Structure formats: C-alpha cells, structure tokens
Amino acid sequence: MAEQESKKLETESPVxxxxxxAPAEFKQxxxxxxxxxxxxxxxxxxxxxxxxVDNIALAEVEKEKRNSFIKAWEDSEKTKAENKxxxxxxxATMLNxxxxxxxxxxxxYCMGExxxxxxxxxxxxxxxxxxKQKAEYxxxxxxxxxxxxxxxxxxxxxxxxxxxxxxxxxxxxxxxYRATGQTPKKLLGCF
Numbered sequence: 001m002a003e004q005e006s007k008k009l010e011t012e013s014p015v016x017x018x019x020x021x022a023p024a025e026f027k028q029x030x031x032x033x034x035x036x037x038x039x040x041x042x043x044x045x046x047x048x049x050x051x052x053v054d055n056i057a058l059a060e061v062e063k064e065k066r067n068s069f070i071k072a073w074e075d076s077e078k079t080k081a082e083n084k085x086x087x088x089x090x091x092a093t094m095l096n097x098x099x100x101x102x103x104x105x106x107x108x109y110c111m112g113e114x115x116x117x118x119x120x121x122x123x124x125x126x127x128x129x130x131x132k133q134k135a136e137y138x139x140x141x142x143x144x145x146x147x148x149x150x151x152x153x154x155x156x157x158x159x160x161x162x163x164x165x166x167x168x169x170x171x172x173x174x175x176x177y178r179a180t181g182q183t184p185k186k187l188l189g190c191f
Contacts, residue, residue, distance in 0.1 A: 177184055 173184070
C-alpha cells in the first residue's frame, strides 16, 4: 500500500530537474520524511492489520490450549488403561501360580474389596439419609420461626385494636359526661 501511494505521489508531482548543486542528502531526507508521515488511510490499514494479527495470535493460543487439554486427556486415559492392565496381569499371575496360598490370598483380597465396597455404599446411604433428615429438620425449624412471628403479629394487632377500642370508649364517655354535665365517678383509676 505504501508503495502504491509513493508511486501515486511520484506520478502526480511534476518532475522537475534538480540542480546538480543540491546535495544527495536532501533528496534522501525528503523521501524519508514522506515515508515517516503516514496518511490516514495507512493508519486505518495498520489498525486493521494489527487487529488481524491479534485475532490470529488469539486463535493460536486457543488452539494450543485445546491441544494441551486433549493431550492431558489422552495421557489420563492411557494411564487408566495401563493401570487396569497391570491389575489384570497381577491377578493372572496370582492365578497362574498353582500354589494354594496365592489362590486363597486372591479370594481374600476379592472378598475384602467386595466388603469394602458394600460398606462404602452403606456409608453413602447413611450420609444421604442424614442430609435428608437435616434438611427436613431445618425446614421444620424455619416453619416454627415463621409461626412464632405470625402469632406475635396477631397479638400485636389485637393489643392495638383493644387500645383503639378503649380510647374510643373513653372519648365517647367523655363526650357523654360533657353533654350531661355529670362528673365521672372514678376520677383516677389508681386512687
């Protein structure tokens, strides 16, 4: 792109013969000055080029990441397969040895593994039951707390209603005494 613009500039500007007395350094400086100051189009192209370069770099990083995950998975699967084959080989060698003791050891090992697996399953079941009971108990407690709050609100509302009734009754009695001109029999409740 820069080459095309420099060609355009050369073709657009009239070619004037330079005097032989002008030093060659000035010619080079002018050419460098044109190359140093980029046009706005060049700036846009450079930013697009940088964006493309960034996208390419990100794609490469993602590709490397994906490949490393795949390699780790592959290594893991290979290790699992090797471990299984080693276990099978060990069991086979124990069976191949015709000794009575090794067969008994193998049977004891297998029986121990079965019992261990059964106990672990039983333990998981008990833990699940405990978690379930814990959740149920927590729900019951939350319900009780909500019930207590509801009852307290109801009592507050009743007390508020009674107070309002008593105030209304007192106002009515005061209005009645004022209308009749009588004085109340009990002046103060504490005397």
